[in-house]
Every structure is written in structure tokens, then in C-alpha cells.
Amino acid sequence: MPPTAIVDPADTAANPLDTIEQIIGSNGWSCDRRGEFEVTAEVSGQWSDYTLYFNWSAEMSAMHFTCAFNLKVPERRRAAFHELLALSNERLWIGHFGMGTEDSIPAFHHSVLLRGTAGASQESLEDMLDIALAECERFYPAFQFTISAGKPAAESLAAAMLECAGEA
16 A cells, blocks of 8 residues: 655645646747646647647646647557557657557647646646657658558658758
């Protein structure tokens, strides 16, 4: 049985969703504050539109962040897509990709623990958003190759990660 922790209110971080709302507003993205513990936003990327979900748990002093793709994985491609997620996650430093079991929508996930801090800085939250969106954009072509073109996971990832050298 795990130890039971008594949360000292002085050890609880400030709600980072207030800062998230400011960042979203400064970027001109649409935002919906669904209460004290949840914020959603819509962002247009180069490849796709993304839905951002932020959830705050004061009890854990943790914020969970999800960046969902505007994609749905058909049942016949799910095994290959799960393989692609595993291969993709090996290339990430922060966060991970997953796919909802009920809706089959791929998403980037990341959680931030803030216990013992005054709260997340605006800079760290901006970095978290920048990294998540950059990774979603970087891996989107691989996801599409596997979902739409039926390519095997390793082939999709190799084609999407091809980096050009020099200038044309």
C-alpha cells in the first residue's frame, strides 16, 4: 500500500491555468475556461488543427496537458499505429504520444509536477507548449503515412524524419 501524504497548503503550487490562459490569449488562440481546473484551446498548425487540454489537480500540485490531433486512426491501422507511437516515443525527450482507446485519436501528453514550488513560470509553460506543438508537427507526416497511406511504422517514421542538408 502506498504511503499516504498529508498535503500542506503552503506546499501547494499556484494554479498554472491562469498563466496558460494568458499565454493562449497572447497567441490569439481561442480558449475556453471550463472551471477552476480545466482549460481548452484550439490551435492551427502547418499540418493540422490541434485541440489543447489542460487539467490542474491542486491535490497533487500537478498539471496534465494533452495536445490532440485532428486525426482518427481506423481500426485496421491501429496495430501499425501503436508500433509507430512506440518508435516515435523513443525520439522524444519530453512528453509522449498516445492514442485514446475509445476515440482512436492520437495525442501528445505531458504532466508537470509543481509540489513545493510557487508555481510554473510563464517561460516554462511557453516552452512546454512550443515543444508539444513542434513535436506534433514533426511527427504528423509519419502518422499520416501510416493512417492514410498504409505504410509500415518504421517506413513512415523514416520518411517523415528525413532531414535535408544544404540548399536547393
